Amino acid sequence: MMSTNLLYSLTGLVLFALGLYALIVCSHLLRKILASNIMSSGVFLMLVSTAYRAGNGKIDPVPHAMVLTGIVVSVSATALALVLACRVQETSNVTLVREEYQHDTSGA
Amino acid sequence: MVAEMTYIMAGFDMLLVATLLWLAWRLLSTPDIFKAVVLFICFGLVMALAWVRLRAPDVALAEAAIGAGITGPLFLAALRRMERLSKEERRLDFEEDRDADHSPGKV
Amino acid sequence: MLTTAPAKYRRKRIDPLVVLVFFLLAGVTAMLGRTICIMPQQMPGLENEVARHLHNSGVASPVTAVLLNFRGYDTLLEVMVLFLAVLGVWSLTRATFVGYMGDVSPVQLAMVRLLAPFMFLVAAYLVWQGSHLAGGAFQGGAVLGGAGVLMLITDLPWLPMVPARPLRCGLALGPVVFLSVALGCLIWSGGFLVYPLQAAAFLLVLIEAACALSIGLTLAALFVGGRPYGELMEEQPYEGGSGQGDE
Amino acid sequence: MVFALVLLFAVVAGLVRILKGPTAADRMLAAQLFGTCGVAIILLLAKGLDAVVLLDVALVFALLTALATTTFVRRTWYAGPEEEGSDGEF
Numbered sequence: 074m075m076s077t078n079l080l081y082s083l084t085g086l087v088l089f090a091l092g093l094y095a096l097i098v099c100s101h102l103l104r105k106i107l108a109s110n111i112m113s114s115g116v117f118l119m120l121v122s123t124a125y126r127a128g129n130g131k132i133d134p135v136p137h138a139m140v141l142t143g144i145v146v147s148v149s150a151t152a153l154a155l156v157l158a159c160r161v162q163e164t165s166n167v168t169l170v171r172e173e174y175q176h177d178t179s180g181a
Numbered sequence: 182m183v184a185e186m187t188y189i190m191a192g193f194d195m196l197l198v199a200t201l202l203w204l205a206w207r208l209l210s211t212p213d214i215f216k217a218v219v220l221f222i223c224f225g226l227v228m229a230l231a232w233v234r235l236r237a238p239d240v241a242l243a244e245a246a247i248g249a250g251i252t253g254p255l256f257l258a259a260l261r262r263m264e265r266l267s268k269e270e271r272r273l274d275f276e277e278d279r280d281a282d283h284s285p286g287k288v
Numbered sequence: 289m290l291t292t293a294p295a296k297y298r299r300k301r302i303d304p305l306v307v308l309v310f311f312l313l314a315g316v317t318a319m320l321g322r323t324i325c326i327m328p329q330q331m332p333g334l335e336n337e338v339a340r341h342l343h344n345s346g347v348a349s350p351v352t353a354v355l356l357n358f359r360g361y362d363t364l365l366e367v368m369v370l371f372l373a374v375l376g377v378w379s380l381t382r383a384t385f386v387g388y389m390g391d392v393s394p395v396q397l398a399m400v401r402l403l404a405p406f407m408f409l410v411a412a413y414l415v416w417q418g419s420h421l422a423g424g425a426f427q428g429g430a431v432l433g434g435a436g437v438l439m440l441i442t443d444l445p446w447l448p449m450v451p452a453r454p455l456r457c458g459l460a461l462g463p464v465v466f467l468s469v470a471l472g473c474l475i476w477s478g479g480f481l482v483y484p485l486q487a488a489a490f491l492l493v494l495i496e497a498a499c500a501l502s503i504g505l506t507l508a509a510l511f512v513g514g515r516p517y518g519e520l521m522e523e524q525p526y527e528g529g530s531g532q533g534d535e
Numbered sequence: 536m537v538f539a540l541v542l543l544f545a546v547v548a549g550l551v552r553i554l555k556g557p558t559a560a561d562r563m564l565a566a567q568l569f570g571t572c573g574v575a576i577i578l579l580l581a582k583g584l585d586a587v588v589l590l591d592v593a594l595v596f597a598l599l600t601a602l603a604t605t606t607f608v609r610r611t612w613y614a615g616p617e618e619e620g621s622d623g624e625f
Contacts, residue, residue: 077194081235082324084198088205090317095209097309103214103260107221110252111205114228117240119324125235133335134350137237138359141351142366144243145426145503148251149373152510155259156377159513162263186583189540196543200550207554219553219562222603223569227546229596230573233580238422238588239351241577242414245592246430249570250599251507254437254606258511261610399605407598414591422588427595434599441602441609 081122088115102158106151113147197234201227218260222253346488348420355424356492360481364470367463367499370506374459378515400442407435415500419492425462425499432504437511459509462502466495539579546572563607570600 092112096105117140124133204227208220225248232241338350338358345353355363411431418424469491470481477484483491549572552565574597581589 077235079325080194080198081231083321084201086317086320086324087202090313090320091202091205091209094310094313097313098306099209101214103256103263104209104217107217107256108209110221111209111224114205114224118228118231121232121235121237121240124237132236134338134354135334135359137239137351138354139362140237140240141243141355141424141426142363144240144247145430146366146369148247148255149370149506149510151252152255152507152513153373153376155255156380156513159259159262160380193540193543196540196547200543200547204550211554215559216553216562219559219566222566223550223553226566226569226573226596226600229592230543230576230580233577233584233589233592236584236586238586238592239424239427241589241592242422242427242595243430245596246427246434246599247507249596250434250602251430251437251511253566253603254441254610255511257603257606258513258610262513396605396609399601403598403601410594410598414595417591422591431595431598434602438602438605441606443609 078122078125081125082119085115085118085120085122088112088118090115102161103155106154106158109154110147110151113143117143194234197227197231201231215260218253218256221256222249225249225252344485344488346483346485346492347418349418349422349424351422352418352424352492352496356495357481357483357488360470364463364466364481367466367502370503371459371463374506374509377510377513381514396442400438400444404435404438407431407438411435411500411504415496416493418496419489425496426503428496428500429503430507432500433507433511436504436508440508440511455505455509458505459502462499465498469495539576539583542572542576542579546576559607563604567600567604570596570603573600 089112092108092110092115095108096112099105099108120136120140120143124136126132201224204220204224208217208224211217211220225244229241229244229248232238232244335350338354341358342348342350342353345357347353347357411428413428414423414431415425415428416423418428469483473482473484473491474480546569549565549568552568553562556562556565574593577589577593577596581587581593
């Protein structure tokens with residue numbers, strides 16, 4: 074029977090690969106951000122599953138601390154990326170398609 | 182009894198992992214970006230369940246707060262912000278990477 | 289799994305580049321999977337080391353001890369990263385405050401009145417609990433950020449009028465407190481982030497509280513996604529704003 | 536633990552609604568169902584794993600899952616697909 078560590082590690086790996094593939098292939102910016110989030114989730118899953126011990130032994134706290142900081146950093150990076158994506162879409166739409174609206178959308 | 186518990190736990194693991202992978206696959210492959218965002222919110226919730234299962238309560242707390250409370254609103258707000266320029270992003274069965282040339286002329 | 293995922297993206301014709309990417313990634317994935325499979329399960333971790341030094345750290349929760357004491361340098365830089373993310377967002381756009389003033393439904397208001405104080409309470413509880421059980425600055429800060437997001441999406445009428453200066457001070461509070469404690473430790477006990485043994489518990493709780501406040505404000509400010517009006521240099525009348533402000 | 540398994544099945548059933556849901560509101564409500572069932576699953580897991588700390592996770596979960604739905608109602612809910620220019624607020 075497959076152990077729990079192995080199961081969750083492999084899941085993390087597949088999530089990572091799936092996210093990386095979508096990150097490269099998909100074109101929509103929001104989807105790219107989603108894909109990178111999936112990737113980071115895969116990495117976190119792999120890290121935490123190395124810390125898991127079957128039975129009632131002690132849990133390794135170091136990967137937990139790393140994943141904890143990683144989650145908070147990834148959410149801030151996601152927010153930054155989302156704002157960047159919004160800016161990219163605004164500016165590209167304005168400059169490519171509707172130049173007459175440029176003064177009132179990018180006026181800030 | 183212990184063996185039964187082990188089997189139930191294994192079944193729980195399998196179902197959890199399958200749900201995670203299915204959610205990830207669906208959210209990366211649906212053409213509807215709003216559906217992808219909703220699926221991502223669900224993905225965060227299921228991830229929190231996985232942390233609980235892996236006995237990482239600290240990580241589960243952070244993921245429950247961030248994945249449920251912060252990331253979902255962030256993506257929804259960003260989606261809305263993007264939609265204010267191109268209104269038709271969220272329609273059903275809409276091609277996600279349409280060229281920007283024939284987007285509606287309203288801002 | 290991977291063979292079915294890209295099917296929707298190959299629309300008209302199969303791009304050879306996509307196929308190349310797919311096979312490269314499949315190869316990398318297979319190698320990584322093989323590494324995982326031959327890796328020894330139940331690797332010896334650092335839990336015994338942490339347990340041995342736990343009584344020196346000032347807190348009883350191993351994760352908090354690792355975060356703030358044993359690997360405090362990482363956490364310090366990580367708080368800085370959060371601060372930098374807000375700076376990055378603020379340098380990109382102004383806050384587009386899509387407020388609909390006076391348009392808040394009573395259900396929404398009741399929800400805010402019920403949930404927001406409870407969220408503050410839970411955040412404080414989590415920060416306090418971080419010293420001995422699960423919890424800590426990040427969890428408390430995340431719940432605090434959730435409260436901020438709740439108030440922001442309700443479009444409470446006083447939110448755009450939150451003055452920018454206390455908001456900035458609140459954002460900088462966590463990094464400043466952390467850094468000053470670290471420098472104080474450098475002077476006091478001769479090492480960067482080497483806490484004196486007697487004061488370690490107090491210092492860690494202080495850092496945690498300040499960081500939780502900062503992280504909560506950071507997340508709320510990230511949700512707004514733009515810098516507030518009311519600059520430091522150019523004094524403008526506020527039409528939009530950000531942050532949940534002073535709790 | 537059996538109940539946790541059953542609830543996880545309920546969650547997966549809710550997933551179908553997300554994938555098929557004719558309107559956006561259906562999808563969002565299914566996500567809310569995820570959150571609600573998640574609270575119950577965490578409580579049962581806390582019982583099954585003998586970890587009292589997990590009760591806090593359930594608390595945070597219950598507090599914050601409502602946020603996504605609230606954001607959806609406040610920010611993204613369109614009255615219908617025809618209303619092109621409306622801001623979707625009620």
